[in-house]
Amino acid sequence: MQLAVRETVTATLVDELAAGDLDIVVASLPLGHAAFQEVAVFEDAFLLAVPRQGPYADLAVSSAADILPEALLLLEDGHCLRDQTLTVCGGIEPRRLRSSGVTSLTTILQLVAAGQGITLLPEIFLETFPIDETRIRVTRFSAPEPSRQVGIAWRRSNPRATEFGRLVTSVSDCTTRPDQASV
Incomplete structure (x- = not known):
């Protein structure tokens, strides 16, 4: 094959x-x-990526449903990961989100590292993309894990x-x- x-x-x-x-x-x-x-x-778990500095650095989130829409950075419309994230976060209405037009997770992580917001990452992504742990903190959610x-x-x-x-x-x-x- x-x-x-x-x-x-x-x-x-x-x-x-x-x-x-x-x-x-x-x-x-x-x-x-x-x-x-x-x-x-x-199964591919969703993990939370939070900046180590900036207004979202001290954000404590144990459940994806607790995420504030204004803090969430997402891929642009058309990406299934965007839709999955909105569903996992309790059905956040897209109109409550900041418009970002981001087309890749690497760009979103640069925004997180700069303190511009938080995001959900598929665990499989972390197997191939190194995270700058001095600028981004990645954590698991409480059970049941999305x-x-x-x-x-x-x-x-x-x-x-x-x-x-x-x-x-x-x-x-x-x-x-x-x-x-x-x-």
Whole structure:
């Protein structure tokens, strides 16, 4: 099996998978498309990133639902992580948020480090992106910890479905979660 990796917003992946332009996608589930077979691979916790200095440095938040909308920095419309964060934070209305138009988590983290607000990060992001711990404090939420399911999806009609199932097994077998005590 040959893989070509491409990153884009989930809505585009769903459209391209439905159209047959892609064979499989790795995404946060559910995708909500009846023609897709979706298989969860792992849970991805949401963690809180707070600046070490500035007006939000002493913000104490134990639950995502306690986050103040005016403090929250989000990706721009169209990113599923934005929608997931709003849901996790108790259904904050987008009109109560500061408009940021940010297109990447790295930019959001630069804003957090500068004391401009706080954000939620998927734990998987921290496995590949180093955080400047002198400028940003990353903490876990109290139980029940907010999370999302990450999985693999393909069209049910795809003749390679059995092969994709084996791929899911392989990915599941090699997926490791970070040590929760380290955050």
